[in-house]
Amino acid sequence: MQPSISGAPFTEAECLLYIDTPLGPLEIKGNGQFISGVNFREQAGVSSEDVPPLLRECARQLREYFAGERLDFDLPLSQKGTDFQLGVWQKLCDIPYANTISYQQLANRINNPKSIRAVGTTNGRNQISIIVPCHRVIGSNGTLTGYAGGLWRKKWLLEHENKVKHGSQTLF
Numbered sequence: 001m002q003p004s005i006s007g008a009p010f011t012e013a014e015c016l017l018y019i020d021t022p023l024g025p026l027e028i029k030g031n032g033q034f035i036s037g038v039n040f041r042e043q044a045g046v047s048s049e050d051v052p053p054l055l056r057e058c059a060r061q062l063r064e065y066f067a068g069e070r071l072d073f074d075l076p077l078s079q080k081g082t083d084f085q086l087g088v089w090q091k092l093c094d095i096p097y098a099n100t101i102s103y104q105q106l107a108n109r110i111n112n113p114k115s116i117r118a119v120g121t122t123n124g125r126n127q128i129s130i131i132v133p134c135h136r137v138i139g140s141n142g143t144l145t146g147y148a149g150g151l152w153r154k155k156w157l158l159e160h161e162n163k164v165k166h167g168s169q170t171l172f
Contacts, residue, residue: 015048017055021066023153026129028058034078037127038062040149058131065130068164071097073131081125084115088122095136098165100158102140124148130157 012031018041019026025044029037032052057075064070079089091109095101101109103123107116124146126134135157139145147154 012052015051015055016045017047017051017059018044019059019062020044021062023149023156026062028055028062029127030055030058034076035128035131036078036080038129038131039127040129040153062130066160068160071165075131077128077131079127079132081122084110084118085122085125088119089126089128089132092123092126092132092134092137095133098158098161100136100138103137103145104140106137120146 012033014029014031014036017028019028021040023040025041027037027039027041027045028035029039030052032054035054035058038058054075061070061073061075065073079086081089087110088106091106094109103116103120104113106123107113107119110119112119123134123137126132126148129135129149135147135149135154144151144154144158
């Protein structure tokens with residue numbers, strides 16, 4: 001099941017949970033209702049004292065992803081954004097594991113082929129890395145372009161997914 005992006009307002013205070021990954025510390029942000037952020041950090045911060053079960057479940061699913069045991073996520077998500085942004089982020093969730101599409105293809109999928117720059121900007125503003133798989137969007141010529149967590153992480157994520165799904169290691 002692919003996650004669904006909601007722009008629902010938060011009614012509880014957000015908490016933070018940090019986990020170690022092969023790509024460095026990952027910060028999970030959310031509350032008991034929604035996950036609102038999954039972002040790489042250069043160093044781990046301090047996790048909140050009372051971490052809701054939903055954040056612990058998100059951490060479990062992310063660990064399974066990194067272990068090659070999970071291909072998709074089943075978590076309630078919420079990001080603040082315009083209707084356009086929410087639509088782009090939802091379409092990101094439709095990109096299958098170990099597949100890539102171009103920014104132009106993503107613009108076409110939202111039925112707005114001229115919005116390629118806005119799609120790229122929105123992709124870069126995604127606050128729920130990996131789960132909303134913005135790393136699966138590449139340049140029209142097949143090159144890796146833009147990733148808030150760094151291109152080396154984007155490359156690693158794509159190679160990891162390819163290895164898990166197809167048993168090979170090199171994409172680029």
